Amino acid sequence: MQTVVSLSDLRRARQNLPGVFGLVPTMGALHAGHLSLVRRAKAENDHAGVSIFVNPTQFGPREDLSKYPRPLERDLQLLSDAGVDLVWTPTPDSVYPPGFQTWVEVENVTRPFEGAHRPGHFRGVATVVAKLFNAFTPDRAYFGQKDAQQVVVIKRMAADLNFPLEIVVCPTVREPDGLALSSRNAYLSSDERKAATVLYRALSAAKVAFEQGERGGGRLREIMTSTLAAEPLARPDYVSAADPETLAELDQIHGGVLLSMAVRIGATRLIDNFLL
Secondary structure, eight states: OEEEOSHHHHHHHHHTOOSOEEEEEEOSOOOHHHHHHHHHHHHHSSEEEEEEOOOGGGSOTTSOTTTSOOOHHHHHHHHHHTTOSEEEOOOHHHHSOTTOOOOOOOOGGGSSTHHHHSTTHHHHHHHHHHHHHHHHOOSEEEEETTSHHHHHHHHHHHHHTTOOSEEEEEOOOBOTTSOBOOGGGGGOOHHHHHHTTHHHHHHHHHHHHHHTTOOBHHHHHHHHHHHHHTSTTEEEEEEEEEOTTTOOBOSBOSSOOEEEEEEEETTEEEEEEEEO
């Protein structure tokens, strides 16, 4: 496995990896969810690359950039064990050089949910992902369904800017009790960790209703909200039943639906979703 820091070294290394290339963009602090993306990229491509970059422009002023875990040595060992060919670990100054002033902004699909609660977040996400696509020139890029709105935003950005690649969306990886794997789970106390399963329970309750024929978006939102309300440590930011492509809230569901939520458990903000 080759690990590079500079963009010039990345491009040189990438030229020496002919054939179909798969990219897994990450912010490090890798867990089984990330490694499932890596395995998929390895299986479907001649070569697989990973970026590890804690992107400062997608963090808000009151968010956890300084506290975000950065176990680089451990991450690199995991990627080496997984058979990754190329890892890029750029510095913030190399991604955003002095005088940087060019941004990628995706409009409508960034406005609700995370976009409403984290202003500027998706501008940072779309910009850094566009830069990663330019740097690695992958044929496929792999993202987890857990970040459902991010997937919609990146698909829209890639289509609008004519990136010649396929966006591959992989299933959410969960703990045995249903909690979606996330680097932020490490912030939870033992009591908060138990309470955090309420996100999965709320989504599951709405899924059961959907499978039994419920097609009212408002009713599905009520089911999720009432389940969350039964957990004293849970404080929802939003609960949604939306169109999977436009992210517009649905009153009546005629096709698929994206159930999603962001919930604060103590000081930790967790997101989860089901795509039905």
